[in-house]
Amino acid sequence: MSALQEPLDPALYESRAHIPIAVITVVLSLASIAVGLRTHTRAVILRQFGIDDATAILALILAYGSGIMVASNTLYGAGRHIQVVDLSLLWKYFRTFYVSIVLYNGSLTAIKIAFLLQYYRILTTQRMRRVITGALIFVALWSISQLLVTIFTCTPIEKFWKPEVEGTCIPNLPFWYINAAGNILTDVIVFATPLPALGALNLRKSQKLMLLGIFSLGFFTCAISIIRIQYLKLSPDVTWDNVESSCWSISELCSGIICACLPTLRPLLAKFVPSIGTSKNTSYYKQHASGRDGTPGTGYSGAGRMKSVETSSERGIVYPEDIELHGGSDSGKGVRTDHRLSGHQQGRNHYIPQNLGFQPEMKTEIASGIPPSPSMRADRGIEVKRDFVITNGSY
Structure with missing residues:
Protein backbone atom coordinates (compact mmCIF):
# COMPACT_ATOMS: atom_id res chain seq x y z
CA MET A 1 0.00 0.00 0.00
CA VAL A 273 -7.16 73.58 -28.76
CA PRO A 274 -5.99 76.57 -30.85
CA SER A 275 -4.66 78.36 -27.78
CA ILE A 276 -1.86 75.76 -27.61
CA GLY A 277 -0.37 77.23 -30.76
CA THR A 278 -0.73 80.93 -29.99
CA SER A 279 0.95 83.46 -27.77
CA LYS A 280 1.55 87.16 -27.56
CA ASN A 281 5.00 86.86 -29.11
CA THR A 282 5.23 88.45 -32.54
CA SER A 283 7.74 87.42 -35.18
CA TYR A 284 8.62 89.87 -37.91
CA TYR A 285 9.47 89.09 -41.51
CA LYS A 286 11.00 91.37 -44.11
CA GLN A 287 10.11 90.64 -47.71
CA HIS A 288 11.81 92.08 -50.77
CA ALA A 289 9.83 91.54 -53.94
CA SER A 290 10.67 92.38 -57.52
CA GLY A 291 8.67 91.56 -60.64
CA ARG A 292 7.51 92.48 -64.10
CA ASP A 293 3.79 92.89 -63.84
CA GLY A 294 3.40 96.25 -65.59
CA THR A 295 1.87 97.89 -62.52
CA PRO A 296 2.92 101.55 -62.22
CA GLY A 297 5.13 102.19 -59.27
CA THR A 298 5.59 98.53 -58.41
CA GLY A 299 6.27 96.82 -61.70
CA TYR A 300 9.19 96.54 -63.98
CA SER A 301 10.54 99.66 -65.66
CA GLY A 302 13.98 99.39 -67.13
CA ALA A 303 16.11 97.96 -64.36
CA GLY A 304 13.09 97.18 -62.23
CA ARG A 305 12.19 98.29 -58.74
CA MET A 306 12.42 96.68 -55.36
CA LYS A 307 9.64 96.81 -52.84
CA SER A 308 10.07 96.07 -49.14
CA VAL A 309 7.19 94.83 -47.07
CA GLU A 310 7.24 94.10 -43.36
CA THR A 311 4.68 91.70 -42.00
CA SER A 312 4.06 90.15 -38.64
CA SER A 313 2.23 87.12 -37.36
CA GLU A 314 1.40 85.53 -34.05
CA ARG A 315 3.65 82.66 -33.07
CA GLY A 316 2.98 80.15 -30.33
CA ILE A 317 5.15 78.58 -27.74
CA VAL A 318 8.00 76.64 -29.30
CA TYR A 319 7.48 72.89 -29.44
CA PRO A 320 9.71 70.13 -30.81
CA GLU A 321 7.71 69.93 -34.03
CA ASP A 322 8.11 73.70 -34.51
CA ILE A 323 11.78 74.24 -34.04
CA GLU A 324 13.42 72.07 -36.71
CA LEU A 325 16.58 73.73 -35.40
CA HIS A 326 18.27 74.76 -38.63
CA GLY A 327 21.85 75.90 -38.30
CA GLY A 328 24.39 76.13 -41.03
CA SER A 329 27.47 75.78 -38.85
CA ASP A 330 28.62 75.28 -35.33
CA SER A 331 28.84 79.01 -34.93
CA GLY A 332 25.09 79.31 -35.15
CA LYS A 333 25.07 81.71 -38.10
CA GLY A 334 22.25 79.84 -39.69
CA VAL A 335 21.67 78.51 -43.19
CA ARG A 336 20.50 79.75 -46.52
CA THR A 337 18.00 77.62 -48.36
CA ASP A 338 16.89 78.16 -51.96
CA HIS A 339 13.95 76.29 -53.38
CA ARG A 340 11.31 76.51 -56.07
CA LEU A 341 7.78 76.55 -54.78
CA SER A 342 5.35 74.15 -56.37
CA GLY A 343 1.77 75.18 -57.08
CA HIS A 344 0.34 74.00 -53.77
CA GLN A 345 3.17 75.65 -51.83
CA GLN A 346 2.74 79.13 -53.27
CA GLY A 347 1.14 81.48 -50.82
CA ARG A 348 1.97 79.39 -47.73
CA ASN A 349 3.17 81.24 -44.66
CA HIS A 350 6.77 80.09 -44.26
CA TYR A 351 8.33 81.32 -41.05
CA ILE A 352 10.89 80.61 -38.41
CA PRO A 353 10.23 81.96 -34.90
CA GLN A 354 12.22 85.06 -34.07
CA ASN A 355 12.71 84.00 -30.50
CA LEU A 356 14.92 81.11 -31.61
CA GLY A 357 17.61 83.67 -32.35
CA PHE A 358 17.31 83.35 -36.15
CA GLN A 359 16.05 86.23 -38.26
CA PRO A 360 14.52 85.21 -41.59
CA GLU A 361 14.73 87.37 -44.69
CA MET A 362 12.51 86.25 -47.55
CA LYS A 363 13.23 87.27 -51.15
CA THR A 364 10.68 86.62 -53.86
CA GLU A 365 11.32 87.01 -57.55
CA ILE A 366 8.47 86.65 -60.02
CA ALA A 367 9.07 86.53 -63.77
CA SER A 368 6.10 86.52 -66.13
CA GLY A 369 5.00 87.70 -69.55
CA ILE A 370 7.23 87.64 -72.65
CA PRO A 371 10.55 85.92 -72.00
CA PRO A 372 13.47 88.36 -72.27
CA SER A 373 15.56 85.81 -74.12
CA PRO A 374 14.70 83.53 -77.08
CA SER A 375 16.43 80.73 -75.21
CA MET A 376 13.58 80.64 -72.71
CA ARG A 377 10.50 78.58 -73.52
CA ALA A 378 7.41 80.62 -74.31
CA ASP A 379 5.18 78.26 -72.36
CA ARG A 380 7.13 78.66 -69.16
CA GLY A 381 4.42 80.75 -67.54
CA ILE A 382 5.05 82.24 -64.11
CA GLU A 383 8.22 81.26 -62.30
CA VAL A 384 8.51 81.88 -58.60
CA LYS A 385 11.75 81.64 -56.72
CA ARG A 386 11.74 82.25 -53.00
CA ASP A 387 14.92 82.40 -50.99
CA PHE A 388 15.19 82.33 -47.21
CA VAL A 389 18.25 83.81 -45.61
CA ILE A 390 18.51 83.07 -41.90
CA THR A 391 20.89 85.20 -39.90
CA ASN A 392 21.63 85.55 -36.26
CA GLY A 393 21.31 89.31 -36.12
CA SER A 394 18.42 91.59 -35.31
CA TYR A 395 16.60 94.24 -37.30
Missing part, protein backbone atom coordinates in the same frame (compact mmCIF):
# COMPACT_ATOMS: atom_id res chain seq x y z
CA SER A 2 1.44 3.36 -1.07
CA ALA A 3 1.75 6.19 1.36
CA LEU A 4 -0.77 9.01 1.05
CA GLN A 5 0.57 12.21 -0.47
CA GLU A 6 0.69 15.09 1.99
CA PRO A 7 -1.87 17.76 0.99
CA LEU A 8 -0.51 21.08 -0.22
CA ASP A 9 -1.06 24.37 1.55
CA PRO A 10 -4.30 25.92 0.17
CA ALA A 11 -2.39 29.20 -0.34
CA LEU A 12 -0.35 27.52 -3.09
CA TYR A 13 -3.48 27.32 -5.25
CA GLU A 14 -3.74 31.09 -5.35
CA SER A 15 -3.51 32.59 -8.83
CA ARG A 16 -2.60 36.05 -10.03
CA ALA A 17 -2.61 35.26 -13.73
CA HIS A 18 -5.04 38.13 -14.23
CA ILE A 19 -2.43 40.74 -13.24
CA PRO A 20 -0.12 40.49 -16.27
CA ILE A 21 -3.12 40.29 -18.59
CA ALA A 22 -4.65 43.47 -17.12
CA VAL A 23 -1.36 45.41 -17.03
CA ILE A 24 -0.39 44.43 -20.58
CA THR A 25 -3.83 45.32 -21.94
CA VAL A 26 -3.73 48.79 -20.38
CA VAL A 27 -0.16 49.78 -21.24
CA LEU A 28 -0.27 48.42 -24.79
CA SER A 29 -3.56 50.24 -25.38
CA LEU A 30 -1.99 53.53 -24.27
CA ALA A 31 1.08 52.92 -26.44
CA SER A 32 -1.14 52.08 -29.42
CA ILE A 33 -3.07 55.32 -29.02
CA ALA A 34 0.16 57.31 -28.81
CA VAL A 35 1.63 55.70 -31.94
CA GLY A 36 -1.68 56.05 -33.80
CA LEU A 37 -1.88 59.77 -33.00
CA ARG A 38 1.78 60.24 -33.93
CA THR A 39 1.27 58.50 -37.26
CA HIS A 40 -1.82 60.59 -38.02
CA THR A 41 -0.02 63.80 -37.10
CA ARG A 42 3.12 63.09 -39.07
CA ALA A 43 1.56 61.39 -42.11
CA VAL A 44 -1.79 63.19 -42.50
CA ILE A 45 -1.52 66.61 -40.84
CA LEU A 46 2.14 67.43 -41.52
CA ARG A 47 2.70 65.00 -44.40
CA GLN A 48 6.22 64.46 -43.16
CA PHE A 49 6.19 60.78 -42.20
CA GLY A 50 9.81 59.74 -41.70
CA ILE A 51 12.06 56.88 -40.71
CA ASP A 52 11.80 57.79 -37.01
CA ASP A 53 8.00 57.38 -37.23
CA ALA A 54 8.38 54.00 -38.94
CA THR A 55 10.81 52.92 -36.21
CA ALA A 56 8.27 53.87 -33.53
CA ILE A 57 5.69 51.65 -35.25
CA LEU A 58 8.22 48.80 -35.36
CA ALA A 59 8.89 49.25 -31.64
CA LEU A 60 5.16 48.98 -30.94
CA ILE A 61 4.82 45.81 -33.05
CA LEU A 62 7.69 44.15 -31.16
CA ALA A 63 6.21 45.32 -27.82
CA TYR A 64 2.92 43.71 -28.84
CA GLY A 65 4.75 40.48 -29.57
CA SER A 66 6.46 40.51 -26.18
CA GLY A 67 3.25 41.41 -24.38
CA ILE A 68 1.26 38.68 -26.12
CA MET A 69 3.91 36.14 -25.14
CA VAL A 70 3.77 37.24 -21.49
CA ALA A 71 -0.04 37.15 -21.42
CA SER A 72 -0.26 33.78 -23.18
CA ASN A 73 2.21 32.31 -20.70
CA THR A 74 -0.59 32.29 -18.15
CA LEU A 75 -1.81 29.21 -20.05
CA TYR A 76 1.37 27.40 -19.04
CA GLY A 77 1.53 28.38 -15.38
CA ALA A 78 2.53 32.06 -15.20
CA GLY A 79 0.89 33.66 -12.17
CA ARG A 80 0.61 30.37 -10.26
CA HIS A 81 2.96 28.65 -7.83
CA ILE A 82 5.20 26.16 -9.55
CA GLN A 83 4.21 23.44 -7.06
CA VAL A 84 0.72 23.29 -8.59
CA VAL A 85 1.72 23.76 -12.24
CA ASP A 86 1.52 20.74 -14.52
CA LEU A 87 5.16 19.76 -15.02
CA SER A 88 4.45 18.76 -18.61
CA LEU A 89 3.70 22.43 -19.39
CA LEU A 90 6.89 23.91 -17.95
CA TRP A 91 8.91 23.53 -21.14
CA LYS A 92 6.22 25.54 -22.98
CA TYR A 93 6.36 28.17 -20.24
CA PHE A 94 10.13 28.64 -20.66
CA ARG A 95 9.90 28.61 -24.46
CA THR A 96 7.30 31.38 -24.41
CA PHE A 97 9.34 33.20 -21.78
CA TYR A 98 12.39 33.02 -24.07
CA VAL A 99 10.49 34.50 -27.03
CA SER A 100 9.16 37.33 -24.84
CA ILE A 101 12.72 38.24 -23.76
CA VAL A 102 13.98 38.34 -27.35
CA LEU A 103 11.08 40.55 -28.47
CA TYR A 104 11.56 42.78 -25.39
CA ASN A 105 15.18 43.47 -26.34
CA GLY A 106 14.19 44.05 -29.97
CA SER A 107 11.51 46.57 -29.00
CA LEU A 108 13.86 48.36 -26.59
CA THR A 109 16.44 48.70 -29.38
CA ALA A 110 13.85 50.15 -31.77
CA ILE A 111 12.64 52.66 -29.14
CA LYS A 112 16.12 54.06 -28.55
CA ILE A 113 16.84 54.31 -32.26
CA ALA A 114 13.48 56.06 -32.80
CA PHE A 115 14.42 58.69 -30.19
CA LEU A 116 17.82 59.34 -31.78
CA LEU A 117 16.44 59.49 -35.32
CA GLN A 118 13.88 62.00 -34.10
CA TYR A 119 16.66 64.13 -32.61
CA TYR A 120 18.59 63.87 -35.88
CA ARG A 121 15.56 65.19 -37.78
CA ILE A 122 14.93 68.11 -35.43
CA LEU A 123 18.42 69.20 -34.36
CA THR A 124 20.10 69.94 -37.68
CA THR A 125 23.27 71.79 -36.67
CA GLN A 126 26.41 69.99 -37.81
CA ARG A 127 27.74 69.70 -34.27
CA MET A 128 24.55 68.16 -32.89
CA ARG A 129 24.25 65.79 -35.82
CA ARG A 130 27.76 64.53 -35.17
CA VAL A 131 26.91 63.99 -31.49
CA ILE A 132 23.65 62.24 -32.35
CA THR A 133 25.36 60.06 -34.96
CA GLY A 134 27.96 59.00 -32.38
CA ALA A 135 25.24 58.22 -29.83
CA LEU A 136 23.27 56.32 -32.46
CA ILE A 137 26.26 54.14 -33.36
CA PHE A 138 27.07 53.40 -29.70
CA VAL A 139 23.48 52.65 -28.69
CA ALA A 140 22.83 50.54 -31.78
CA LEU A 141 25.98 48.45 -31.26
CA TRP A 142 25.21 47.88 -27.58
CA SER A 143 21.54 47.05 -28.14
CA ILE A 144 22.19 44.73 -31.07
CA SER A 145 24.94 42.93 -29.12
CA GLN A 146 22.55 42.39 -26.21
CA LEU A 147 19.87 41.16 -28.58
CA LEU A 148 22.28 38.62 -30.09
CA VAL A 149 23.44 37.46 -26.65
CA THR A 150 19.79 37.02 -25.63
CA ILE A 151 19.01 34.96 -28.72
CA PHE A 152 22.07 32.72 -28.26
CA THR A 153 21.97 32.49 -24.46
CA CYS A 154 21.98 28.72 -24.85
CA THR A 155 23.74 26.55 -27.40
CA PRO A 156 21.70 24.99 -28.84
CA ILE A 157 18.89 27.52 -28.34
CA GLU A 158 16.45 24.75 -27.46
CA LYS A 159 18.34 24.06 -24.23
CA PHE A 160 16.79 27.24 -22.75
CA TRP A 161 13.43 25.47 -22.35
CA LYS A 162 14.65 21.86 -22.38
CA PRO A 163 17.41 21.52 -19.75
CA GLU A 164 17.92 17.85 -20.59
CA VAL A 165 19.29 18.77 -24.04
CA GLU A 166 23.09 18.61 -24.25
CA GLY A 167 24.74 22.03 -24.45
CA THR A 168 25.67 25.11 -22.45
CA CYS A 169 23.89 28.27 -21.28
CA ILE A 170 25.05 31.64 -20.03
CA PRO A 171 24.03 32.09 -16.36
CA ASN A 172 20.83 34.11 -16.37
CA LEU A 173 21.30 36.34 -13.34
CA PRO A 174 24.68 37.97 -14.11
CA PHE A 175 23.66 38.54 -17.73
CA TRP A 176 20.29 40.08 -16.78
CA TYR A 177 21.95 42.50 -14.34
CA ILE A 178 24.59 43.52 -16.91
CA ASN A 179 21.88 43.91 -19.56
CA ALA A 180 19.71 46.05 -17.24
CA ALA A 181 22.64 48.27 -16.18
CA GLY A 182 23.71 48.77 -19.80
CA ASN A 183 20.16 49.60 -20.84
CA ILE A 184 19.89 52.25 -18.13
CA LEU A 185 23.21 53.77 -19.22
CA THR A 186 22.14 53.92 -22.87
CA ASP A 187 18.77 55.34 -21.79
CA VAL A 188 20.54 58.19 -20.04
CA ILE A 189 22.70 58.80 -23.11
CA VAL A 190 19.65 58.85 -25.38
CA PHE A 191 17.54 61.16 -23.24
CA ALA A 192 20.39 63.52 -22.28
CA THR A 193 21.77 63.97 -25.81
CA PRO A 194 19.49 66.86 -26.92
CA LEU A 195 19.40 68.74 -23.62
CA PRO A 196 22.57 70.87 -24.07
CA ALA A 197 21.38 72.09 -27.48
CA LEU A 198 17.92 72.88 -26.15
CA GLY A 199 19.35 74.66 -23.12
CA ALA A 200 21.39 76.93 -25.38
CA LEU A 201 18.37 78.17 -27.34
CA ASN A 202 17.52 81.86 -27.18
CA LEU A 203 14.09 81.37 -25.61
CA ARG A 204 12.13 82.78 -22.74
CA LYS A 205 12.65 80.82 -19.54
CA SER A 206 9.10 79.41 -19.55
CA GLN A 207 9.47 78.24 -23.16
CA LYS A 208 12.85 76.69 -22.51
CA LEU A 209 11.62 74.84 -19.43
CA MET A 210 8.60 73.52 -21.33
CA LEU A 211 10.78 72.31 -24.20
CA LEU A 212 13.29 70.69 -21.84
CA GLY A 213 10.41 69.08 -19.96
CA ILE A 214 8.98 67.54 -23.13
CA PHE A 215 12.35 66.11 -24.13
CA SER A 216 13.02 64.87 -20.57
CA LEU A 217 9.91 62.69 -20.44
CA GLY A 218 12.06 59.73 -21.39
CA PHE A 219 13.75 59.77 -17.99
CA PHE A 220 10.48 58.34 -16.65
CA THR A 221 11.39 55.19 -18.61
CA CYS A 222 14.77 55.15 -16.84
CA ALA A 223 12.95 55.16 -13.51
CA ILE A 224 10.92 52.12 -14.56
CA SER A 225 14.11 50.36 -15.67
CA ILE A 226 15.65 50.97 -12.25
CA ILE A 227 12.54 49.67 -10.47
CA ARG A 228 12.56 46.58 -12.70
CA ILE A 229 16.05 45.56 -11.59
CA GLN A 230 14.91 44.46 -8.13
CA TYR A 231 12.56 41.90 -9.69
CA LEU A 232 15.15 40.21 -11.90
CA LYS A 233 16.33 37.79 -9.21
CA LEU A 234 13.84 34.94 -9.18
CA SER A 235 13.34 32.20 -6.60
CA PRO A 236 12.73 28.56 -7.56
CA ASP A 237 9.04 29.53 -7.70
CA VAL A 238 9.71 31.19 -11.07
CA THR A 239 6.17 31.02 -12.46
CA TRP A 240 4.92 33.03 -9.48
CA ASP A 241 7.80 35.49 -9.08
CA ASN A 242 8.10 36.40 -12.75
CA VAL A 243 4.75 38.24 -12.76
CA GLU A 244 6.24 41.51 -11.44
CA SER A 245 9.28 41.35 -13.70
CA SER A 246 7.15 40.73 -16.79
CA CYS A 247 4.73 43.53 -15.97
CA TRP A 248 7.51 46.05 -15.39
CA SER A 249 9.26 44.97 -18.60
CA ILE A 250 6.22 45.59 -20.80
CA SER A 251 5.46 48.82 -18.92
CA GLU A 252 9.03 49.98 -19.61
CA LEU A 253 8.57 49.37 -23.34
CA CYS A 254 5.22 51.14 -23.52
CA SER A 255 6.51 54.06 -21.46
CA GLY A 256 9.39 54.52 -23.88
CA ILE A 257 7.06 54.39 -26.89
CA ILE A 258 4.66 56.93 -25.37
CA CYS A 259 7.50 59.29 -24.43
CA ALA A 260 8.85 59.08 -27.97
CA CYS A 261 5.44 60.00 -29.41
CA LEU A 262 4.34 62.83 -27.11
CA PRO A 263 6.70 65.52 -28.49
CA THR A 264 5.21 65.03 -31.98
CA LEU A 265 1.55 65.57 -31.06
CA ARG A 266 1.40 69.38 -30.66
CA PRO A 267 0.14 70.00 -34.25
CA LEU A 268 -2.72 67.58 -33.61
CA LEU A 269 -3.62 69.17 -30.27
CA ALA A 270 -3.50 72.65 -31.82
CA LYS A 271 -6.33 71.63 -34.17
CA PHE A 272 -8.64 71.08 -31.21
